[in-house]
Amino acid sequence: MFSVRQKREIANKIQLILRETNHPELPQGEIQFLLHVEGSSPTSWADIKNNGAVSNPSVNPWNEAQDYQNMDYKLNIQSIFDSIDGEMNGFGGAGELSTFVRLKGCQLQCNYCDTKYSQSSEPENWMFIDEIIQQIHFPKVTITGGEPLLQKKGVEELCSGLVYGKSCFISVETNGTIQPTFFLDRIRYVVDFKLPSSGMIKHMKSIVFASLRAIDVIKFVISDEEDYKYAKMLIQEHPSWIAKKVMSPTVNFEGYSFEELSEEGIPSTIMDWPRQLAEMMIKDKVDAQLSLQLHKILWPGTKEER
Numbered sequence: 001m002f003s004v005r006q007k008r009e010i011a012n013k014i015q016l017i018l019r020e021t022n023h024p025e026l027p028q029g030e031i032q033f034l035l036h037v038e039g040s041s042p043t044s045w046a047d048i049k050n051n052g053a054v055s056n057p058s059v060n061p062w063n064e065a066q067d068y069q070n071m072d073y074k075l076n077i078q079s080i081f082d083s084i085d086g087e088m089n090g091f092g093g094a095g096e097l098s099t100f101v102r103l104k105g106c107q108l109q110c111n112y113c114d115t116k117y118s119q120s121s122e123p124e125n126w127m128f129i130d131e132i133i134q135q136i137h138f139p140k141v142t143i144t145g146g147e148p149l150l151q152k153k154g155v156e157e158l159c160s161g162l163v164y165g166k167s168c169f170i171s172v173e174t175n176g177t178i179q180p181t182f183f184l185d186r187i188r189y190v191v192d193f194k195l196p197s198s199g200m201i202k203h204m205k206s207i208v209f210a211s212l213r214a215i216d217v218i219k220f221v222i223s224d225e226e227d228y229k230y231a232k233m234l235i236q237e238h239p240s241w242i243a244k245k246v247m248s249p250t251v252n253f254e255g256y257s258f259e260e261l262s263e264e265g266i267p268s269t270i271m272d273w274p275r276q277l278a279e280m281m282i283k284d285k286v287d288a289q290l291s292l293q294l295h296k297i298l299w300p301g302t303k304e305e306r
């Protein structure tokens with residue numbers, strides 16, 4: 001009969017198919033249903049989804065933890081490093097200690113990209129999932145890129161290994177072009193909606209944002225007033241996008257060297273734009289939270305992975 005893993009994949013697909021019907025009688029957010037395959041007992045969507053909270057695979061009541069430990073997958077890795085999660089991630093505020101897994105390759109070219117070195121898939125650096133897991137030092141893991149969902153199957157296997165093998169909490173940072181389909185309570189998606197200043201707005205797909213849960217995050221990187229107005233309009237026009245909305249002002253240290261910034265501190269003008277954005281948000285009572293890139297404030301201008 002179907003394993004837990006197969007049930008989960010089937011249930012995730014049903015959830016998406018139901019959501020894509022846009023049927024008016026469907027509730028907002030997650031749709032509750034029973035998966036009943038002839039010959040096996042019915043399992044609710046909530047049970048299938050909540051099995052992500054198992055803390056000790058050896059006492060997993062489903063007794064199928066091995067099912068989640070497919071170590072044969074490889075991922076093309078840019079870097080793995082320990083830092084703090086500098087932005088809102090669905091588990092609370094910024095500042096959690098986190099191991100970052102940065103994947104290689106991105107199909108977009110945002111004007112403000114601060115990880116251009118990860119846009120290319122080359123030179124390739126393939127790592128087995130268990131090799132990656134050995135380098136995780138914190139209960140919180142941030143999977144980022146590049147665009148991690150270009151390696152979706154491997155990312156799902158990595159998430160399974162981290163949740164079921166190490167009881168980790170994971171945020172997956174993705175660029176709004178690929179629909180997440182693997183949902184566990186311990187996984188939160190932080191999905192960028194690319195605004196006009198990125199030059200990538202034409203690649204955004206509404207269905208990606210409509211399929212997110214209330215515990216996920218839609219992130220708007222805001223470079224100027226035009227971006228802000230666009231994001232505000234999207235929030236107002238899409239009440240069915242139930243994920244938490246976050247506005248993240250660009251913080252630009254271009255023209256300053258790391259040495260200058262370390263010795264003289266952050267120039268006060270750098271905070272002009274985040275302050276202006278905060279004031280507009282307060283005035284407009286916009287349904288969103290401000291998120292400053294804490295890592296950029298702590299380590300301004302550094303070329304190291306932070």
Ligand code: SF4
Nearest residue numbers: 106108110113146175
């Ligand atoms: S999606 Fe992210 S990694 Fe890709 S180009 Fe844009 S900012 Fe860079």
